Amino acid sequence: MRRDVIERLDGAAISCFVTGSEAMSIHGLAYRATDGIDLVIRIDPVAYEARLRPAFEPAYLVNEPLRIGHGWLGAVIHVTAIGKADLIMRDPDPWGEAAFARRVRVDDPALGPVWVSSVEDLLVAKLEFANGDLAGLQARDCRRIVETWPGLDLDYVRARASGLGLAGLLAELVTDAG
Amino acid sequence: MPADALFARELRDRELSEPAEDRAARLGFATWTTHLRVWAAADRAGVSEDGDLAAFIASRLWPDLPAAWRDRFVEVVRARAAEGHRLSRPSAAEDVVGERVAALMRAHGYPTGDR
Numbered sequence: 001m002r003r004d005v006i007e008r009l010d011g012a013a014i015s016c017f018v019t020g021s022e023a024m025s026i027h028g029l030a031y032r033a034t035d036g037i038d039l040v041i042r043i044d045p046v047a048y049e050a051r052l053r054p055a056f057e058p059a060y061l062v063n064e065p066l067r068i069g070h071g072w073l074g075a076v077i078h079v080t081a082i083g084k085a086d087l088i089m090r091d092p093d094p095w096g097e098a099a100f101a102r103r104v105r106v107d108d109p110a111l112g113p114v115w116v117s118s119v120e121d122l123l124v125a126k127l128e129f130a131n132g133d134l135a136g137l138q139a140r141d142c143r144r145i146v147e148t149w150p151g152l153d154l155d156y157v158r159a160r161a162s163g164l165g166l167a168g169l170l171a172e173l174v175t176d177a178g
Numbered sequence: 179m180p181a182d183a184l185f186a187r188e189l190r191d192r193e194l195s196e197p198a199e200d201r202a203a204r205l206g207f208a209t210w211t212t213h214l215r216v217w218a219a220a221d222r223a224g225v226s227e228d229g230d231l232a233a234f235i236a237s238r239l240w241p242d243l244p245a246a247w248r249d250r251f252v253e254v255v256r257a258r259a260a261e262g263h264r265l266s267r268p269s270a271a272e273d274v275v276g277e278r279v280a281a282l283m284r285a286h287g288y289p290t291g292d293r
Contacts, residue, residue, distance in 0.1 A: 028219025031212045109214035
């Protein structure tokens with residue numbers, strides 16, 4: 001289902017990249033057991049109904065986008081298979097643009113060639129989703145990135161985290177991770 | 179009810195009613211995929227020496243493993259490599275999830291590698 005979702009977005013000329021736990025897995029950073037996938041997509045939410053919905057129906061159920069945080073969240077599930085794709089449409093901002101520019105192309109054993117969030121932008125996204133909670137799953141993933149990723153560009157992460165008001169949380173997490 | 183909540187309930191209901199063999203095949207594929215991805219990540223990171231590979235794989239697959247156990251694992255892998263028994267990359271799902279689950283994966287149409 002995950003590959004199919006990406007192909008349908010490609011077919012509708014909607015740029016995307018994988019983020020969240022699927023991106024953690026693609027980067028070889030974590031095991032995952034769910035069939036969900038989080039995708040950042042580049043589309044004006046106004047065009048969601050006209051461009052995105054027709055690319056998925058009737059094979060998928062498509063929700064109406066919901067306003068969440070700094071953007072909109074859409075979702076699709078296959079009509080029968082177990083699996084869901086969350087579609088993140090971020091409001092235009094410097095980090096969102098940078099994250100698209102820094103996405104990396106990976107020839108993934110499961111998904112084939114696919115655009116994936118850079119590890120640095122994945123860390124920023126997970127910091128944002130942690131919502132200040134350093135004890136939760138998002139923070140655990142953040143620690144794993146800091147502890148295990150060679151050559152992590154912490155200067156970039158600090159700059160982006162600062163722009164999002166997350167500098168203090170990042171500093172705490174980096175100290176915590178040693 | 180918001181659409182995303184409806185989706186969550188729908189998915190939960192599907193998972194609860196999923197036949198055991200379907201679930202085993204689906205989770206087996208997730209496990210197999212994870213191993214492939216970790217090896218691919220090691221390739222991208224240029225990790226090739228057996229001991230380094232063992233340390234890399236252990237840190238990614240079993241991050242909560244005590245450091246002493248991980249170090250012992252690396253020692254054993256290096257000792258075996260010195261005797262000519264190199265760490266072997268899994269080439270088929272059987273190598274990771276076993277014959278039964280690999281057969282279920284195949285029956286459900288999941289890719290299982292070369293065997």
